[in-house]
Amino acid sequence: MGLRKRKESGGARHDRAGAGGSTVKELIVTMAVITLLAWVHLPALGYHKATGRGFGCLNNLRQLTLGWLMYAEDNQGRLVQNLDGGAAATGTNSWVRGWLDYTGNRENTNTLNLVDARYTPLGPYTKRPEYYRCPEDPTTVRIGGQFHSRVRSYSMSNALGRPQPDAFLPSPPYRSFVRLADIVRPTPAGCWVLMEEHPDSINDGYFAVQMVEPQNLIRTALVDFPGYYHQGAVGISFADGHMELHRWVDARTKLPYGRPILVGPSPNNLDVLWLAQRTSSRAQ
Numbered sequence: 001m002g003l004r005k006r007k008e009s010g011g012a013r014h015d016r017a018g019a020g021g022s023t024v025k026e027l028i029v030t031m032a033v034i035t036l037l038a039w040v041h042l043p044a045l046g047y048h049k050a051t052g053r054g055f056g057c058l059n060n061l062r063q064l065t066l067g068w069l070m071y072a073e074d075n076q077g078r079l080v081q082n083l084d085g086g087a088a089a090t091g092t093n094s095w096v097r098g099w100l101d102y103t104g105n106r107e108n109t110n111t112l113n114l115v116d117a118r119y120t121p122l123g124p125y126t127k128r129p130e131y132y133r134c135p136e137d138p139t140t141v142r143i144g145g146q147f148h149s150r151v152r153s154y155s156m157s158n159a160l161g162r163p164q165p166d167a168f169l170p171s172p173p174y175r176s177f178v179r180l181a182d183i184v185r186p187t188p189a190g191c192w193v194l195m196e197e198h199p200d201s202i203n204d205g206y207f208a209v210q211m212v213e214p215q216n217l218i219r220t221a222l223v224d225f226p227g228y229y230h231q232g233a234v235g236i237s238f239a240d241g242h243m244e245l246h247r248w249v250d251a252r253t254k255l256p257y258g259r260p261i262l263v264g265p266s267p268n269n270l271d272v273l274w275l276a277q278r279t280s281s282r283a284q
Helices: 024-041 048-074 085-090 214-219 270-277
Strands: 142-143 146-147 156-157 191-198 235-240 242-247
Touching: 048 156, 048 191, 048 242, 085 146, 214 270
Parallel strands: none
Antiparallel strands: 142 146, 156 191, 191 235, 235 242
16 A cells, blocks of 8 residues: 555365355366466467566466455355554454565565464465565565565455445445455456555555546546556456456556655546446445
8 A cells, every 4th residue: 555554264175165156166267267368368468578477477366366265255255354554564364464665674575474374364275475476576675685575566455355444435435345245336257356556555455446436537546556567557356256467548557666656636547447446336
């Protein structure tokens, strides 16, 4: 999350029937097919040499999103919590723990915050820390005189797994989702879960989208900034288990790396509208 800011667990089981009646094994097969289909179509989207690492990013998202779905299956449909600020940095209930920055802060390299059940309830479902970092993420930090890669590239939608809505997704009028069955509008296929965050915006694992509607585009604003590691596109996953590389269309969304990021208005930014329409909807 950007400059504006300051975790029910269960054992990892793999074969129970989910909310839609499919077993997790069936879901794994489905997600693998989706990933392979995306791989087939990437050259047509113009990614060329980036496709190898783009495929790696999609696989990371597949593994993380599968873990997210399995957690819900094992916890009566409840989504893993997605907390921000201090609750995410030092607590043990959010999908990831820790705070990333460019200082000597050792949380930048601490993989226990990603996969150790003492610190995150999602860890037993994902297990491998390499899934949390996009292969195209170039960011490093200097600790003890040596440069190290930071451990995480992905953040989770602010509409998912948060007990109380935030100021950017107020309820009312907008929905937040604490159970898998709550995800109706948008549908699971149209509700994003995880996405690469801009390396200068990422800190906790919480990605804030400012809700906006087509008739109010003048009010669009960027709170957290998405990544664009794949030739102007971002790796993003959805609640039905599919993944995409989505290309941003507004230059203001693709801020240069290595510069301070300030939260602010971005009037008529269609990328913000695209994200908002895949984050939540008005409650009725």
